[in-house]
Amino acid sequence: MSSATDGEHRPHVLLADDDEAITAQLAPLLERSGFTVEVVHDGGAALRGAMAVPGPDLVVLDVQMPVLDGREVLRRVRRSGSWLPVILLTQVGESAERAMALEEGADDYLNKPFDPYELTARLRAVLRRSGRGQPPLSASRTLRAGELRVDRTARRAWLRDQELVLTPKAGALLDYLVTHPDELLSRERLLEVLWGWETASTTRAVDNRIAELRRVLGDDPASPRWIDTVTGQGYRFIAPVKAGA
Amino acid sequence: MSGGIRRWLPVVAVLSAGGAAAAVTALLLGEVMVGVRFAPALGVAVLTAGAAGVAAAVVVVRRRTERLRAQVLEAARKEAKEEHRRFLRRLDHELKNPLTAIRLGVANLRAADLDEAARGTAARVDDQVLRMVRITRDLRKLAAIEDQPMERLPVPLAGLLEAAGEAAGELPDGDDRKITVTVPDVPWPLSQPPGDADLLELALHNLVANAVKYSGPGCSVALRAFEESAHVVVEVADTGQGIPADELPYVWDELVRGSEVRDIPGSGVGLALVQAVVARHGGECEIRSRPGAGTVVRMRLPLA
Numbered sequence: 330m331s332s333a334t335d336g337e338h339r340p341h342v343l344l345a346d347d348d349e350a351i352t353a354q355l356a357p358l359l360e361r362s363g364f365t366v367e368v369v370h371d372g373g374a375a376l377r378g379a380m381a382v383p384g385p386d387l388v389v390l391d392v393q394m395p396v397l398d399g400r401e402v403l404r405r406v407r408r409s410g411s412w413l414p415v416i417l418l419t420q421v422g423e424s425a426e427r428a429m430a431l432e433e434g435a436d437d438y439l440n441k442p443f444d445p446y447e448l449t450a451r452l453r454a455v456l457r458r459s460g461r462g463q464p465p466l467s468a469s470r471t472l473r474a475g476e477l478r479v480d481r482t483a484r485r486a487w488l489r490d491q492e493l494v495l496t497p498k499a500g501a502l503l504d505y506l507v508t509h510p511d512e513l514l515s516r517e518r519l520l521e522v523l524w525g526w527e528t529a530s531t532t533r534a535v536d537n538r539i540a541e542l543r544r545v546l547g548d549d550p551a552s553p554r555w556i557d558t559v560t561g562q563g564y565r566f567i568a569p570v571k572a573g574a
Numbered sequence: 575m576s577g578g579i580r581r582w583l584p585v586v587a588v589l590s591a592g593g594a595a596a597a598v599t600a601l602l603l604g605e606v607m608v609g610v611r612f613a614p615a616l617g618v619a620v621l622t623a624g625a626a627g628v629a630a631a632v633v634v635v636r637r638r639t640e641r642l643r644a645q646v647l648e649a650a651r652k653e654a655k656e657e658h659r660r661f662l663r664r665l666d667h668e669l670k671n672p673l674t675a676i677r678l679g680v681a682n683l684r685a686a687d688l689d690e691a692a693r694g695t696a697a698r699v700d701d702q703v704l705r706m707v708r709i710t711r712d713l714r715k716l717a718a719i720e721d722q723p724m725e726r727l728p729v730p731l732a733g734l735l736e737a738a739g740e741a742a743g744e745l746p747d748g749d750d751r752k753i754t755v756t757v758p759d760v761p762w763p764l765s766q767p768p769g770d771a772d773l774l775e776l777a778l779h780n781l782v783a784n785a786v787k788y789s790g791p792g793c794s795v796a797l798r799a800f801e802e803s804a805h806v807v808v809e810v811a812d813t814g815q816g817i818p819a820d821e822l823p824y825v826w827d828e829l830v831r832g833s834e835v836r837d838i839p840g841s842g843v844g845l846a847l848v849q850a851v852v853a854r855h856g857g858e859c860e861i862r863s864r865p866g867a868g869t870v871v872r873m874r875l876p877l878a
Contacts, residue, residue, distance in 0.1 A: 354678035
């Protein structure tokens with residue numbers, strides 16, 4: 330089992346889920362993967378733990394919890410101005426809930442029942458991004474990648490001064506790509522972003538949307554400026570992304 | 575009128591069996607009563623207008639009651655379907671946490687220091703959990719198809735069929751099926767029905783995967799599309815094992831698996847997904863099958 334980070338530091342994860350059947354299994358799994366885990370079972374305790382000083386390096390929040398639900402915890406953490414990385418465990422596969430998770434400032438989300446090692450991979454990716462000492466991209470309303478500007482709240486995008494005409498699905502995909510730059514994103518993962526399900530068999534839908542994005546961005550797949558194909562694995566958004574107008 | 579009442583009885587029975595509300599049944603009986611009360615009025619019409627007039631009046635009453643019967647049936651069917659969907663969502667919801675906990679537990683077991691036999695057992699448990707995960711995922715997919723916003727753009731079906739044909743060849747066992755794709759482009763290319771290409775691709779993929787799965791080496795799988803009275807018709811046909819006639823009416827239901835194919839893996843949600851996709855496009859599905867000869871599934875998609 331590879332450790333969470335290089336060196337001695339074990340990242341501190343606050344795990345909030347009211348179902349003890351889950352935390353009793355997930356905590357040791359995360360410990361084994363190189364994290365130090367603190368478990369809480371309701372939203373109130375999750376909020377206190379997230380705001381504590383010194384606080385955790387990352388929070389894994391179940392959406393459905395007593396006292397405060399996970400989304401409300403996330404909202405309050407963000408309202409306090411904290412950039413603390415948060416991964417939501419969503420219960421519902423609805424696109425509205427997924428879109429909201431990212432808009433409200435979650436760094437990532439996973440649908441139950443998730444693949445345990447997919448979760449540890451997401452934890453590492455989120456920690457890698459947050460380790461750069463900048464506000465997380467997911468907390469920013471507007472993002473810039475070179476000549477591309479994305480207004481995440483309005484779901485609009487511009488290339489130089491030209492507004493891009495995108496289907497809603499291509500817009501959702503672009504939003505996920507620019508908030509997860511420099512990360513290898515599997516077709517299955519992107520299919521889940523688009524539709525809330527991942528099936529290994531029909532990921533062509535993802536390829537079609539990527540083709541649409543490349544077309545409007547004028548991106549050449551052979552020498553891409555924005556979206557790189559990782560053969561046999563998925564895609565990677567390669568342009569550096571910055572927060573702000 | 576007695577003949578009329580006799581014809582009503584089976585309808586009432588169907589509704590009760592379908593679990594429809596008692597109020598619906600009462601409404602239905604009420605309408606019969608109204609019909610009977612109108613009978614004397616019709617009698618007056620007989621005396622004044624003669625035999626031809628009677629026939630016309632009876633036809634009018636019958637049409638009215640038949641229209642009402644259709645409306646009541648439709649409402650009952652809709653209500654039963656909604657209740658069924660709510661149940662599936664609850665089921666999916668209640669299974670999520672236990673399945674997550676089991677997946678995590680099995681991952682912990684497999685990471686522990688086990689002897690070979692225990693390792694094998696853990697691996698097999700993992701396989702079975704994944705099977706259950708796939709079923710709940712497919713049920714969720716079904717709910718998503720029915721609820722989520724859908725695109726309505728012209729769908730290039732010809733391209734989707736070509737792609738599905740190619741994908742069929744890449745499926746397990748797909749390389750020894752004879753796969754053909756036939757789309758007309760003379761005198762004009764196939765029209766593009768408005769809809770969601772992702773969803774139609776999913777439906778096509780499910781049909782093609784079924785055709786490959788339930789047929790043997792050397793069997794033919796044909797994908798074809800054509801236009802017919804303001805619809806595009808898409809068919810996926812195979813020379814596979816076919817479906818017994820008594821199982822055919824139930825193939826569209828969720829979690830139904832054929833009695834002869836229990837050894838072939840599947841979640842039993844595939845055709846329900848296909849039907850949900852086609853229904854969202856305002857179309858219809860149809861299946862014909864002969865055991866030992868093959869199966870053809872037809873999707874009819876309106877062009878406007």
